[in-house]
Amino acid sequence: MTPGTPRDRRRAPRAAAAAGAGLLLVPLAGCGSGGGSGGGGDIRIGVPAPLSGDSASAGQDILAAAKVAADEVNKAGGVRGRSIRIVQADDACSAQQGAQAAQKLLNSKVVAVAGGYCSGAAVPAIPIYGRRDVPFVLDASTNPSLTETGKGKVFRTCGRDDNQGALAAKFMTGQLGARRVAVLHDNTTYAKGLADAAAGSAKGLGAQVVYEDALQPGQSDYSPVLTKIASTKPDVVYFTGYFAEAGLLLRQRKQLGLKFTLMGGDATTDSTVLKTAGAAADGYIATTAPLAKDLPAAASFVAAYKARNGADPGPFSVYEYDAVKLLAKVMGDTGSTKGPDITKALHGVKDYPGITGPITFDQKGDRTDPLYITVRVQKGAFTAYKKLDKTGAAWVDARTGS
Structure with missing residues (x-):
């Protein structure tokens, strides 16, 4: 982008x-x-x-x-x-x-x-x-x-977003068992790049990407977008935009009574999401690098x-x-x-x-050991949830490793 x-x-x-x-x-x-x-x-x-x-x-x-x-x-x-x-x-x-x-x-x-x-x-x-x-x-x-x-x-x-997108796809298709995945972004450089990485990885893992499109950031009502996505019958929707929209999407999804799982990327772990979504944020999952408290x-x-x-x-x-x-x-x-x-x-x-x-940095300047995990909202706070074990094959508790 x-x-x-x-x-x-x-x-x-x-x-x-x-x-x-x-x-x-x-x-x-x-x-x-x-x-x-x-x-x-x-x-x-x-x-x-x-x-x-x-x-x-x-x-x-x-x-x-x-x-x-x-x-x-x-x-x-x-x-x-x-x-x-x-x-x-x-x-x-x-x-x-x-x-x-x-x-x-x-x-x-x-x-x-x-x-x-x-x-x-x-x-x-x-x-x-x-x-x-x-x-x-x-x-x-x-x-x-x-x-x-x-x-x-x-x-x-x-x-990097290619690493995060791959982990998101593994989590959706593995831990959540999703077969129909929707990807929603906002057309910014970050969000579009993460969306493309997640969608490509999900397809490579055998999932069907039933929706991949952008919303217009800065709006107050995303009900039409959510309704359109729901019509594609996704198991999971992965939103790769920013926290201002993530909170609204969570709140309006609940108001509409939609049942699909809504996940987000690492730009949605700001506490603003919790304030905007309120109780609708309970159970929300996001991919992210580990947070300070963890x-x-x-x-x-x-x-x-x-x-x-x-x-x-x-x-x-x-x-x-x-x-x-x-x-x-x-x-x-x-x-x-x-x-x-x-x-x-x-x-x-x-x-x-x-x-x-x-x-340690590689030749390009990226970390050689980038770590992504998932966090989940519990009791009004983002809490470390799952990560891949050292083999990359199994999901374990992000805090204990078991």
Whole structure:
């Protein structure tokens, strides 16, 4: 899907402590672009995210997590004595504003970028950063094209939609026993890519894809869409769009008395879904990377996030936290804030102990061990549900592994 999709245009108004500890307190080599990249002063890391529009809660969560990470680095002595400074930019989940946000961050003299939510906003930003050799570590933008076309300067602490789509198809056809699958998206880069991956995988597993089409985001009534889908008699409907629509779909499906199972992708695990859908969200299942509360290593982060923000962290907070801490780590290890040096060091990362698990990047910049699970709404909260065992053949409890 190209970046200028209807939703992308509409969205204008989607080794932790070691980073500072144990490092020599000497200046880092500058990268020549001035400002925060020089031999003294703060080190500026850019965070592009949707800080306005329907996905603003996700963007604010990402920004808050970046600040928690920076606070920890700085309290531990900084990066070789220099403080990390987070520079924010609102990409509004829009291709146009994504490009503008990238240029704003470069003008602010960031040495690296950690963030992103909507893939459609990241697509035009990547070549802008790339021309200045500024590495971009994505925390939530999952469309495969981002690392495929990133020329080795784009990395991900999250997974890819082709991996998520394959897992969704296995869950629908295996755990749920679905034979007739409907796939609903919203025509954005992320949603269309995940929909295509899920539909293709479902067909490969012998399911019949009885419906695959888009809704118009931003509407208040999806009853006609739901009724049309119901006429195809699906066992499961997999919605790959964003949380604003997911909550409405759940509520209106219940109002219409429709019986098919409604699942969603990882952009539907925001707490807004629970507020919008109310009781209609009970039992809702989504595919996602593990959430902060389900990661034992994230306990201290969750506590720090809540203390700083007075709220629980959102679904992509831990992936942003790991992105910022990892950037601080490699800059400390190399003693450089030059973009090419940071990029080279990121490619050399092996089993970095992130709170989301060990991080190693492949040649393209993707994690070699992306983990997707399913979560289910129970008692008004998203709860870890099922994951594939190590053989990839059986579904086990996502928390216990049994």
